Amino acid sequence: MEITLLGSGEAVGVPAPLCGCTYCQESGRRRRPGLLIENEDTTVVIDIGPEIKEQLHRIDTTEMDAFFLTHHHFDHVGGLHELAHAAMGLDRHVGNGEDFDRAEKPHDPEFAVYLSEGCLEHLHESTPHLESTLDLRTLAHGDAVSVGDLTVTPFPIEHARPEFDTLGFAIECDGRAVVYAPDMWEFMSEREPDRVYADADLLFAEGAALFRTFGHGDENDLRAALADANADRTVLLNLNEHLQRMTTAELRDAAQADGYELGVDFATYEL
Ligand SMILES: [Zn+2]
Numbered sequence: 001m002e003i004t005l006l007g008s009g010e011a012v013g014v015p016a017p018l019c020g021c022t023y024c025q026e027s028g029r030r031r032r033p034g035l036l037i038e039n040e041d042t043t044v045v046i047d048i049g050p051e052i053k054e055q056l057h058r059i060d061t062t063e064m065d066a067f068f069l070t071h072h073h074f075d076h077v078g079g080l081h082e083l084a085h086a087a088m089g090l091d092r093h094v095g096n097g098e099d100f101d102r103a104e105k106p107h108d109p110e111f112a113v114y115l116s117e118g119c120l121e122h123l124h125e126s127t128p129h130l131e132s133t134l135d136l137r138t139l140a141h142g143d144a145v146s147v148g149d150l151t152v153t154p155f156p157i158e159h160a161r162p163e164f165d166t167l168g169f170a171i172e173c174d175g176r177a178v179v180y181a182p183d184m185w186e187f188m189s190e191r192e193p194d195r196v197y198a199d200a201d202l203l204f205a206e207g208a209a210l211f212r213t214f215g216h217g218d219e220n221d222l223r224a225a226l227a228d229a230n231a232d233r234t235v236l237l238n239l240n241e242h243l244q245r246m247t248t249a250e251l252r253d254a255a256q257a258d259g260y261e262l263g264v265d266f267a268t269y270e271l
């Protein structure tokens with residue numbers, strides 16, 4: 001599997017809006033979160049943040065098999081409108097395709113978007129027109145989905161707000177596993193007896209609560225959850241120098257002291 005971290009930030013992003021503080025000026029950009037996983041002919045992305053168009057163009061990806069959503073917060077679904085344009089296809093955008101020369105017609109991408117029942121309910125209330133355009137497929141906790149040769153298994157995440165039905169994902173292929181949980185307080189081991197989040201080769205998880213007080217949960221709970229996950233490599237996400245009032249070097253040093261790595265936009269990993 002080839003893995004690209006599309007965004008390592010949180011809801012605000014770096015730089016923060018209308019801010020010129022030294023942390024915003026001197027830190028690298030942190031886009032809203034997303035993870036791209038590729039294996040031979042299969043490509044999936046988890047989370048569709050508001051920068052999704054830029055993120056996918058930056059890595060030259062125009063083919064996608066499936067997207068997966070962790071939950072219905074702006075920083076994870078804010079790019080759905082733009083993807084709806086792609087899903088619509090040219091004929092629906094501009095009218096009858098017969099008026100165009102073949103060479104003028106772009107390839108219309110086809111992709112599914114997997115989400116929880118709770119996420120679909122929020123979508124239905126906030127942007128019902130997207131439902132008729134996108135190929136939406138609901139997931140239940142623990143139900144694995146096969147996309148090409150990738151197996152994607154959702155599991156429940158504690159995200160400090162019970163009204164948001166939040167998922168993490170384990171993506172497996174050829175005995176290798178990557179786990180993604182960008183917004184989390186802790187893994188819900190009592191609701192996830194199979195512990196699909198555990199013992200991964202590579203774990204991407206929220207790290208904000210490890211740095212000062214900003215984060216979704218309690219620092220000790222997060223530390224216990226990351227230790228319980230027991231991944232070979234743990235990459236921290238949901239980072240924001242502006243909110244944490246720490247430089248990137250300070251964040252990196254603190255992460256490394258705990259045996260973790262700091263997420264950086266467009267970092268790549270191979271499993
Ligand atoms: Zn700032």
Ligand SMILES: [Zn+2]
Pocket residue numbers: 071073159183
């Ligand atoms: Zn969230």
